[in-house]
Amino acid sequence: MKLYVILSIILCFSCTIHAQIINNDPVIEFGPRNLKIDEPFTISVVIPDEENRPAVTFPEIPGLEKRSKSATSAINTVGGKKIVVQTISQQYFALKEGIYTIEPFTISVNGMKIKSDEATVEYSSAALANNGFIGPxxxxxxxxxxxxxxxxxxxxxxxxxxxxxxxxxxxxxxxxxxxxxxxxxxxxxxxxxxxxxxxxxxxxxxxxxxxxxxxxxxxxxxxxxxxxxxxxxxxxxxxxxxxxxxxxxxxxxxxxxxxxxxxxxxxxxxxxxxxxxxxxxxxxxxLPPHPMKDQIAVGEYNLVERLSSKLVYPGESIRYLFRIEGTGNIAAIPAPEIASNSAFDFYPPDVSRVIKRSSKNVTGEESFDYFVVPRQDGTFPLGRYFQWIYFNPKKAKYDTLMSKQVLQVKGEDYKLGNISLHGSAGLYDNLERLDSSQEYFDFKKKLKEATNAIVILLLITMVWIFRK
Structure with a gap:
């Protein structure tokens, strides 16, 4: 009976320890493996929770030639904590068509050795100029x-x-x-x-x-x-x-x-x-004359936007994503300037950034995820509020990324009709009862504290069993 209890405790102990472990080790990833002869095979090393980009040396692969290398940094803010993921990629080109076997190899990242799996890459024929040599x-x-x-x-x-x-x-x-x-x-x-x-x-x-x-x-x-x-x-x-x-x-x-x-x-x-x-x-x-020429970004950019709902009532919260993508100095992209107005409350956005550095250019994206609360009813083109001016060096002129989304805000009749569906009349319900001093609830921290308490309790139980 004692043995059964001890084994049960050990099993439970192992499970609680495993629950605390979050795997943030670097990993090796392979790109597509069925390629044309003029397409690259890519090996990437993904390093989570790494602020600085580490030095990574990729292996030599028989039959394949190393060429371009790139480094991507992805920065996100979750619960007030900045999370950085570094991805370093190496391209390989085949000099002739065929099937290539990539034997398992080891890459060292910050003193940690990561081993890959075996992989097979197949190159099929395609038009290739200059007999495999890089063109002008x-x-x-x-x-x-x-x-x-x-x-x-x-x-x-x-x-x-x-x-x-x-x-x-x-x-x-x-x-x-x-x-x-x-x-x-x-x-x-x-x-x-x-x-x-x-x-x-x-x-x-x-x-x-x-x-x-x-x-x-x-x-x-x-x-x-x-x-x-x-x-x-x-x-x-x-x-x-x-x-x-x-x-x-x-x-x-x-x-x-x-x-x-x-x-x-x-x-x-x-x-x-x-x-x-x-x-x-x-x-x-x-830059040509412009009132904001000393502040605006320079590059080639486009806008990707997303609105969580296009039909809301006053007081109902929505999310609006304003993402700037393109080529340029992504790290220096300024946030859109939103003028204060009586129709909306715009809260500071959650910001995320992805920067990809290659031999030819720097590309990426900067995302601004806004929390928006409308105050009054009406039809509102968001282009009135979300505009981002930049200078396009290829066209040698200024341009503006402007929202094309249109938000409809219904009045009191719509709001009252939806109380039974939403269980609330809006964001400001019971606002006076809210405690603004409450800290952000860190689920991972609470889970770790709970599992630690369980481990201590199991250890005490094992000591008590052995003493009996």
Whole structure:
């Protein structure tokens, strides 16, 4: 009988401990596995509850080539607590069609090792230009002036030569080596050199969104009809916040280069050789005249909105979502300014943000979830209250995201007719009885305290049984 009681207590003890555990460990996720030859296979690492983006090195996969990398930060506020989820993704491309087996691998995140499952990826045929080499649309960071037919050259490239203030541009640092270049090279103290290079290049007065390259990414590329291997050392997006031109000075990268083997031995002597980039200038232009030109966002954006109900009565609460999506400095998107009025009570919104940083641009969304209470009846186009002005650098003009939702608010007759259905005449019922000093009820905290109490009670019970 004692044994039965003890086993029951142990089982209950295990269940209560398990109830407290919330799995916030990083996980590995695979993208679609049936792909065309020109589509990427994606491996992502999802890291919950991580404010800072950790360094992640993805594995080499036989038959697949690493290319673009991206990093996404999702920020939500739940019960007054900010929750951040980091997602770091690596793209792989196949050089020929077929079925590839991804053997289980391990990725280290903040000292924690995460193991993947085995996966199979199938690539089928599709039109692919240049025999698998990247075309001109993907080599926009390579200035033709730096090429000049050289076998090896260092490039500090940008995708734009002129931008408006607060408009983003991409910066990349890469070493290009022709496939038929008669030379053997190795990188030399690349980490130390890169720190010194970035110290010279990082412009003052710019917001930086770094893709995060923890390793040298190698890819094949075609420049001027010649095949090269690109070694990408750094990739970032910059947004100039002050009105002054940006100059990226010439920088030098030293490499270990094997010399001629004159004595006929197997080992060739390696010497340090320097490769220098050309200086690059970015012209920063002011925005056209506008009363709010110093406050508004710059980028290409669109509006997604959602209204919980389009027909309400005075005093009934509704939710309105105003989400700004697009390309630009998502972290600097301001909230819509709503003028005070007598028709509605607008409460401060819950804000969530998703930022995706890639080699080409920064995209994402900023969501404002409003709690709205109408005061009087009538028909109200929400475009009167929700407007967001921004500057579109592609069109070189200002634009406005305006709500297209229309809210109908019925009067006393509608409200009285719905008392029996809703059990309340509105949000302000019994308002004088509400205690505004009450704190937010944290369900997870209360559950943890309850399970802790159960564990202590079970331990006391086990001690009492053994003593008998």
């Amino acid at each position: 649309e993907e080599m926009e960071l390579v200035p033709e002036s730096e090429y000049n037919g050289a076998d090896i050259f260092l490039s500090v490239g940008t995708n734009k030569k002129s931008v408006f203030i607060r408009e983003g541009f991409a910066l990349g640092i890469s070493l290009y080596v022709a496939e038929n270049a008669p030379v053997q090279m190795d990188f030399y103290q690349v980490g130390t050199q890169l720190q010194a290079i970035l110290k010279k290049l990082r412009p003052v007065g710019c917001w930086e969104e770094n893709v995060g390259i923890e390793e040298i990414i190698k890819r094949r590329i075609t420049i001027g009809g010649r095949k090269y291997t690109e070694y990408n050392l750094y990739q970032a997006q910059f947004f100039p916040m002050v009105l002054q031109d940006i100059l990226f000075p010439s920088v030098t990268l030293e490499m270990l280069v094997a010399g001629d083997n004159k004595d006929g031995s197997d080992k060739a002597e390696k010497n340090i050789k320097s490769f220098r980039s050309k200086a690059v200038k970015i012209n920063v232009k002011p």
